[in-house]
Amino acid sequence: MEMKQVIVTGGAGYIGSHTVVELHNAGFTPVILDNFINSDADVLKGIEEIIGYPPSFFEVDCTSIIQLREAFEKITAQGVVEGIIHFAAFKAVGESTEQPLKYYQNNLGSTTAILQVMQEHSIKNFVFSSSCTVYGQPNVIPVDESAPILEAESPYGFTKQACERMIMDVNGSAQPLNAILLRYFNPIGAHPSAAIGELPIGHPNNLIPYLTQAVAELREPLTVFGADYDTPDGTCIRDYIHVIDLANAHVAGLHWLSSQTEACEVFNLGTGNGTSVLEIIEAFERANGIAVPYKLGSRRPGDVTAIYADVTKAKNLLDWSCQFTIEDALRDAWRWQQKLGAA
Numbered sequence: 001m002e003m004k005q006v007i008v009t010g011g012a013g014y015i016g017s018h019t020v021v022e023l024h025n026a027g028f029t030p031v032i033l034d035n036f037i038n039s040d041a042d043v044l045k046g047i048e049e050i051i052g053y054p055p056s057f058f059e060v061d062c063t064s065i066i067q068l069r070e071a072f073e074k075i076t077a078q079g080v081v082e083g084i085i086h087f088a089a090f091k092a093v094g095e096s097t098e099q100p101l102k103y104y105q106n107n108l109g110s111t112t113a114i115l116q117v118m119q120e121h122s123i124k125n126f127v128f129s130s131s132c133t134v135y136g137q138p139n140v141i142p143v144d145e146s147a148p149i150l151e152a153e154s155p156y157g158f159t160k161q162a163c164e165r166m167i168m169d170v171n172g173s174a175q176p177l178n179a180i181l182l183r184y185f186n187p188i189g190a191h192p193s194a195a196i197g198e199l200p201i202g203h204p205n206n207l208i209p210y211l212t213q214a215v216a217e218l219r220e221p222l223t224v225f226g227a228d229y230d231t232p233d234g235t236c237i238r239d240y241i242h243v244i245d246l247a248n249a250h251v252a253g254l255h256w257l258s259s260q261t262e263a264c265e266v267f268n269l270g271t272g273n274g275t276s277v278l279e280i281i282e283a284f285e286r287a288n289g290i291a292v293p294y295k296l297g298s299r300r301p302g303d304v305t306a307i308y309a310d311v312t313k314a315k316n317l318l319d320w321s322c323q324f325t326i327e328d329a330l331r332d333a334w335r336w337q338q339k340l341g342a343a
């Protein structure tokens with residue numbers, strides 16, 4: 001049978017590594033491009049533990065056209081490339097405000113370079129990692145893909161908007177792409193084997209890595225950022241999706257792209273359900289039978305009150321839906337933390 005390679009930039013990262021596993025499970029041959037700027041070579045061993053062989057890997061800085069060309073020459077010589085999934089980017093909102101150029105250089109630079117080299121090799125299918133941050137606080141929730149894009153609140157958010165625009169412009173050009181822009185809500189959890197998961201570097205800003213570290217007594221109790229919002233329990237509402245469900249949406253997206261020619265479609269990827277911070281704490285305690293140490297604190301600047309996805313479009317067009325519950329995700333997150341804690 002013909003090998004169907006899929007190039008995965010940032011494939012050693014959190015969402016990328018889980019997607020590599022699901023691509024393998026679906027019969028694709030994933031090829032990872034990463035420079036470990038926010039990950040670790042051990043992730044490749046974790047992937048190998050799950051899929052049973054070392055994944056194909058090229059150490060490449062995706063902002064370097066020269067390095068990308070070298071890798072693409074080798075990859076295309078090995079066989080057909082079905083598509084590219086472009087995860088490689090920096091993602092810390094706060095850091096992007098402190099070091100905007102770092103974000104513009106890496107996030108815009110890697111997307112520009114990848115698109116250029118992709119065109120040189122006439123590879124058509126392109127999957128881009130975007131974010132629900134492009135919506136800001138939407139007027140209507142659940143939010144669907146027709147909601148307006150708001151002025152970005154951070155350089156990180158702006159890089160996602162700019163890359164989306166870049167892909168749309170290329171799609172409208174003389175050499176169009178076949179692309180999907182995936183707006184992720186809040187990915188959480190880890191592979192149930194605990195062989196791969198999220199590697200928070202330094203002080204975690206996101207809720208779940210902080211929560212699991214607090215439960216593991218590696219950090220002070222969790223501070224709930226604001227309990228006076230206009231929500232049923234006063235805490236912010238988000239759409240938390242198991243990272244494996246998110247990974248599987250990329251596989252579904254590639255299948256859909258293979259039936260298209262010059263698509264450029266945006267999809268929300270979430271569960272369609274909103275969960276408050278206090279509900280997350282309760283769900284974690286239910287799933288794991290352990291108390292979460294926490295205190296109520298003041299609001300975090302820049303947080304939107306409530307956002308969750310309308311995922312009708314992804315369900316209908318991609319024939320995809322979530323398989324895991326929030327308890328599954330929190331059980332897997334804790335299992336992963338226990339492994340990290342023990343390391």
Ligand code: NAD
Pocket residue numbers: 009010011012013014015016033034035036037038039040060061062063086087088089090091106110129130131132184185186187
């Ligand atoms: P991550 O930091 O775990 O993974 C990103 C990977 O890309 C890392 O392995 C890093 O080493 C690599 N990388 C970064 N710049 C590179 C470069 N120039 N060349 C080669 N490799 C490079 O992040 P993640 O959580 O897996 O996020 C993946 C994508 O999804 C990012 O584009 C991110 O902006 C987007 N996203 C993430 C979330 C989230 O909550 N995690 C939400 C919305 C969107």
Ligand code: UDP
Pocket residue numbers: 186205206207208210222223224225226236237238277300303
């Ligand atoms: N949050 C919190 N305490 C923390 C980290 C996050 O209460 O230590 C809250 C945060 O205010 C938000 C939700 O958890 O309402 C999700 O935050 P996260 O940073 O994980 O994602 P995002 O803000 O990108 O949705």
